[in-house]
Amino acid sequence: MPWIQLKINTTNDNAEHFSDLLEESGAVSVTFQDTYDTPVFEPLPGETRLWGNTDVIGLYEADIDTKQLVNLLKSSKLFTNELHYKIEQLEDKDWEREWMDNFHPMQFGNRLWICPSWREIPDPNAVNVMLDPGLAFGTGTHPTTALCLQWLDGLDLQDKVIIDYGCGSGILAIAALKLGAKAAIGIDIDPQALQASRDNAQRNNVSDRLSLYLAKDIPDNLLADVVVANILAGPLRELEPHISVLVKSEGLLGLSGILENQSASVCDAYQPHFELDPVMIKEEWCRITGKKY
Template sequence: MPWIQIKLNATAETAEAIGDMLMDDAGALSVTFLDAKDTPVFEPMPGETRLWGETDIVALYDAETDMDAVMSILKASTLLVEGFAHKIEQLEDKDWERAWMDNFKPMRFGQRLWVCPSWCDAPDPDAVNIMLDPGLAFGTGTHPTTSLCLEWLDGLDLNGKTVIDFGCGSGILSLAALLLGAKKVIGIDIDPQALQASKDNAERNGVSDRLELFLPKDQPENLQAEVVVANILAGPLRELSPVIKSLMAPQGKLAMSGVLEAQAESVADCYRDELAVNEIIVKEEWCRITAEKA
């Protein structure tokens, strides 16, 4: 079916509230946040004001939606400045699922780990195989950021350890940790669809009994783990650094990605006050930052 999407720019302070408004008040079917510095999604039209915030918001609607009504809701909001930049466009009506399935093939990460589409046979039945169907959530292993995190997990001894997957998406990193021996994984994501995708993939791989999933507002207090992985974006990694550091148990290990090489030092600097930051690893302009807690 055809779709319409609207793109807006927001500041770090307003992005989540605007996203909630688009979903709750303006009827969006889904809302996606992009790092505006990494992935500029539009140029403002004459007379429009770009907020030059850190986050671009993309909201998806059924093609029959009255977008004038949506715009009326946005223009009445105090979260956006008058004449704010926006772009409304129709998406091509094509079989996106089939196109995606045709390009997603089994992939190996590190020495032990394979990620395989749920509709394929595992190339090495004796390896650690993640059977994955990402559904509506990000994370197949094809992006360098996910690949970097999978390779890091493959190199750890996770036996008996608790892992926190901060921004779990499809659950690919959670599944990898569990299949590599973790005692328990706690997945956290702001998107309920991501939690559902993680749950479905965990059931498909027979590890749902060791995976706990939470929205940030519902996660347990004083939560900590020996291993924390956060594959999100540079802006949230900087802004949420106190939260992410608090999730690490003493002598805990942390891996972060979703960071471009030019952003790596500014992200790492937000963690050096409490953590020992290791060498930053670069893959296709994207980075993995790892650190340890004393």
């Protein structure tokens, strides 16, 4: 079935209003996109991340009355002659299949490969993580995930316990287990992430060494030799007391999900408890690592 897409070019101040309007008009989904194609990353609960120039995109079933849709848009108190919008028909595609066809095996560091579960393993002798992210975040395609995977590949994880804070698909925890870690703990705020991590752990035959917790249910006195958190700069700063306490004395910390221009503020938050390494940068994203005092 084809779809009808309505795209409104507006500002961050007005985007929420237009989002509400499109939802009320019957849109099956509403998304925000930077006018200059800057990607959106997962916000905190109750938080919406927008830009100065924002496209609000509503997706409708093909039988929507587009004339009525335009009239509704023009009835908005924010509608002006300068407001730009576009209505177009999208071709019918199997979007899940399209995404799967473009997710290829990827190598990180010297030993590690991330392989979609539906594709053949390119190197049977490598450390292969078979991944199906499902509805959770984390495939290895984003520079921040790549930075974390490369860091883990370069560590001696033998007999180590690792915590993946904000585990998403479980990609980092499972990679650590396949790289020799004794045990891993995945923590997330989203039950769907824990389910995706659980499924991927079973797919990789490491479920007996992976424990999963919602953030609100973390056990007391939980400690790890290595803690990795690939989330966002704001949450990393806010969660510093909760993340730092999870790292053993002389344990290692790896943080990502941070833009290069945000690195100084994140370093400042963790500097009191960690001897930090030089910041590693990849495509304007960065990774912060260090050892706990």
